[in-house]
């Protein structure tokens with residue numbers, strides 16, 4: 001039996017075209033991008049600058065506004081801790097949302113230990129932040145706002161352009177964790193009023209261990225205190241020898257996403273709807289978690305009444321889906337994201353996340369529908385109380 005991978009929110013496979021672009025930068029063009037004195041270094045530097053252009057283009061930024069990092073966790077840490085340290089003064093408050101990724105929530109928690117006040121905003125039952133609630137949470141002392149673009153569990157997309165407008169009006173720095181959105185849906189940092197934007201290669205068919213932080217350079221230029229001190233790479237914001245093959249991979253992955261986004265997101269939305277309808281038409285007592293309107297095209301999150309997600313995952317052997325965020329797989333607790341939506345305990349325990357991707361086919365979707373329906377029926381029958 002062929003395994004089916006449908007956990008593309010946890011990570012994506014490297015696209016073979018990305019891998020081919022990276023390949024020469026391991027053994028042949030191995031130079032240090034900071035060694036401009038010889039051709040080995042210059043070739044690496046040119047490759048990095050090419051990737052910087054490709055990466056910037058995807059989010060409508062300028063190449064000099066891209067800081068390469070090790071991934072979105074680092075980008076989030078750098079944006080939040082770096083900006084708060086750089087600007088802390090009369091303004092010292094932070095506003096974020098209860099459904100953010102742990103790398104945002106825990107960065108905020110760390111700052112709270114040193115006296116920064118953090119406000120965690122609730123979301124509506126559909127997972128979307130109410131912009132009116134946000135507006136009234138921002139005070140004269142609010143320095144920094146962090147709202148994710150799209151949620152990694154339920155795929156809902158926040159009203160980012162509207163939030164950017166509020167941040168602009170109120171003079172608050174706006175950081176956005178866009179790890180799930182970049183490459184999948186249009187992201188335009190200028191049109192959306194974003195000052196800092198985090199993303200990562202391994203969620204968009206690039207390699208693991210490389211990502212980027214967009215740092216606005218004008219109107220106004222954003223300052224950051226770096227997390228790492230050293231050689232002053234990346235405009236002083238991220239010291240350390242550049243991961244040239246990884247960066248080349250991120251650039252190529254961004255170029256492919258930009259070129260193929262439109263037809264690919266339409267294809268994925270069609271497959272996702274087939275998956276949803278296939279399941280909901282054949283099974284009673286299922287709930288889709290999160291807004292169905294404002295949502296990533298490749299995400300489906302369903303709670304199966306009377307069924308435990310852990311039992312489903314066991315029944316669906318050979319199909320890779322997950323019960324929540326991969327980043328929390330060490331803790332068996334049901335999702336804090338679904339809790340923030342106000343989902344009752346039973347629905348939280350029965351939630352499965354399906355993340356479609358570039359390499360999924362219509363046949364795979366049909367197979368997953370068949371297997372899911374069979375598994376739910378079997379589990380419900382074996383538990384007479386349900």
Ligand SMILES: *Cc1c(COP(=O)(O)O)cnc(C)c1O
Pocket residue numbers: 009010070071072073074101103148150151152177178179180199200201202203209211
């Ligand atoms: C995956 C993910 C991250 C972390 O990215 P890494 O590159 O794995 O560190 C952060 N935020 C969101 C929303 C994610 O989905």
